[in-house]
Amino acid sequence: MSEPGSLLRSLAGRTTARNFHSYVINEIGAGVINGRFPVGSTLPNDAALMAEFDVSRTVLREALKTLEAKGLLEARPKVGTKVAKRTRWNLYDPQVLAWHFGQPLEREFLAGLREMRRVVEPAAAARAAQRRTADHLRLMQYWVRQMETSASEIQNFALADFELHRIIADASQNPFMRSFIGVIELSHAFAYRPLVEDAGPHDLEEIIAAHRTLVSAVERGEPEAAHSAMLATIAIDEEKAGV
Structure with a gap:
């Protein structure tokens, strides 16, 4: 969860320390907002994401569940995890809004x-x-x-x-x-x-x-x-x- 005021602190380069779980959430969430993971696309498989972020399957799965709860992702059986339509994104979530900052x-x-x-x-x-x-x-x-x-x-x-x-x-x-x-x-x-x-x-x-x-x-x-x-x-x- 994003701490109130953390976005404003980032204006001066003052960021909150992150653990592995929050790091993965931030990287994938920001990637969805900035288009690295386009709407409708399927995320890379677990093995690829675990290797990219150097985290365990448990950490990755918990991060994906958090992003799904924010409306950014949706897990589909036999398909994988897809980036949800913009209309499903929770724009009242402070972290989702913060990821928009700095993007076109x-x-x-x-x-x-x-x-x-x-x-x-x-x-x-x-x-x-x-x-x-x-x-x-x-x-x-x-x-x-x-x-x-x-x-x-x-x-x-x-x-x-x-x-x-x-x-x-x-x-x-x-x-x-x-x-x-x-x-x-x-x-x-x-x-x-x-x-x-x-x-x-x-x-x-x-x-x-x-x-x-x-x-x-x-x-x-x-x-x-x-x-x-x-x-x-x-x-x-x-x-x-x-x-």
Whole structure:
């Protein structure tokens, strides 16, 4: 399972250590997304994959089962393991979404990502304004302060921004909105990649101010204001990303 924030950490070359099982999952999963294993094709047999990744049959089989659960693969008797149609891929799985990052993406995919974020996150913010707890508010204020103190370290700033959005999704008390975290992280990765690649100083005050407004609306318990404030933060992200 992909750890929340791992995609944003990878922007700065900070990756999570992998065991053999997760390594095979990542290599085959990314291979499906980038077209190394095309949709409808049959994967090489077990012996070939075991030799390529230098793993046991048990490790390989468990990795394939994980990828099948994510909708990327399907095992067929007497045929082998095939790459599933795109319509079966679980695009709410954070790891599946992370594998899309860095790959050439269709305009339809990017438009859908923006559209879903604009539908779900503002609604989550509105619900958070009604359902947040004292702990949620404490964490929101903490991550705003982290954004303020990390303005000169863009990777840490991006992580703080993402964590704030994650807490708001959690504060909505809606399990489906909480499961939206992969879309939120991928959107943040697209937004912050240009800033990470540009080593120069960045004026982040507009972003900080927008998030202060968002947290203030949630804290005051004003759903409509929280909804509007979340839309404003998303608009800033879209402008930064240029996608």
